[in-house]
Ligand SMILES: Nc1ncnc2c1ncn2[C@@H]1O[C@H](COP(=O)(O)OP(=O)(O)O)[C@@H](O)[C@H]1O
């Protein structure tokens with residue numbers, strides 16, 4: 465099942481539309497979840513006992529609206545709703561155990577005005593084991609291309625497999641992007657490289673990654689791209705022309721204890737299209 469978290473915000477509405485479309489593509493049922501968090505209201509000596517009812521009523525309204533939106537968008541998809549008491553990040557994390565995929569908006573109703581990514585989305589993308597799709601703004605017209613970011617670590621394999629699957633289901637092309645940069649040598653700035661050799665090696669990284677999956681997806685047209693740029697810049701640029709950007713949760717550079725690698729975090733903030741984070 466696909467699970468989408470809603471809080472009544474415009475981005476969460478777009479997340480519902482995206483999730484309904486993907487449920488249709490993947491032939492999976494859709495569950496819409498709203499977490500009702502009363503803890504912020506239980507401050508002071510005499511917490512307002514009437515508040516929870518108001519919150520639950522509001523939660524019901526948010527869920528009804530989201531359900532109507534999903535049904536209108538994809539009438540054949542099976543839809544259910546849940547309102548669950550608890551902190552949204554915790555509720556969604558628990559829900560994710562039952563999910564094949566989780567979808568959230570990039571922003572919610574709270575947070576500070578300039579934030580590019582809300583705390584719930586950040587938490588879910590960092591913790592949940594199934595693929596997490598973060599959707600921002602309004603859905604754009606279909607461009608016919610999925611972009612996957614790959615590096616030279618095995619951690620990106622599940623992300624690439626997910627990207628192939630999405631491209632197949634949508635009949636889209638798949639652009640596989642590997643951005644690389646020479647190490648910066650503070651103490652040996654004169655260190656020299658054979659650039660042709662470096663370029664060939666970087667191209668090989670993309671080719672090897674793609675080769676492993678291509679035979680399973682003969683119908684998907686693949687574009688391989690190795691370019692010298694910062695990965696966040698390269699992927700953000702590519703996202704402008706893409707329907708979905710797919711990244712792993714970690715790369716070679718990340719420490720094991722980090723919840724999200726710097727590239728995953730960077731594209732979650734800056735991408736122009738929905739971003740899927742796929743954990744190994
Ligand atoms: N109470 C909630 N119940 C379910 N999902 C939620 C809830 N709050 C936020 N979400 C999900 O997380 C997304 C991002 O919201 P959030 O991280 O809270 O951003 P902000 O900090 O801007 O409020 C929302 O678009 C929605 O998909």
Ligand SMILES: [Mg+2]
Pocket residue numbers: 471572573574575582584
């Ligand atoms: Mg919020």
